[in-house]
Amino acid sequence: MKRSVLAGVFVTAAMLASPVFAAGNEADLCQINLNRINDNKVLLATDTSGKRGEIDTAVSQAKAAHASGDEKKCIEITTKALQDLKNLDKGGNP
Known part of the structure; x- marks a missing residue:
């Protein structure tokens, strides 16, 4: 019985903490995508x-x-922009 209660407490704590971590991850992903776009702007030189x-x-x-x-x-x-850059790199029409 103690094990199931303890497991329940950990699961509940993890679920409650998830949105906090998700918000931080979204900010990171946004910035990562912006950096990737900046790095791939070389592809636009001959566009x-x-x-x-x-x-x-x-x-x-x-x-x-x-x-x-x-x-x-x-x-x-940024995800759409990265996809457009990827398509441009492949020579396709985005």
Whole structure:
């Protein structure tokens, strides 16, 4: 009986602490994505499709979302921008 109560306490504590860790991870992921976009801007040097302007706009929007604390929006924007860069690297049309 003591083991199951103790296990229940640990599970409950872990579940209650999860949202706190998730918020920190979102901020980290947002910043990581922004860094990855910055690192991959080399791909835009020879871009003739007009994606450079779209990526720059996305970065500005993501930074604004990050500054306002809307990490989910920042992640959404940066993930799409990274996908566009990946497609551009493959030579495809994003």
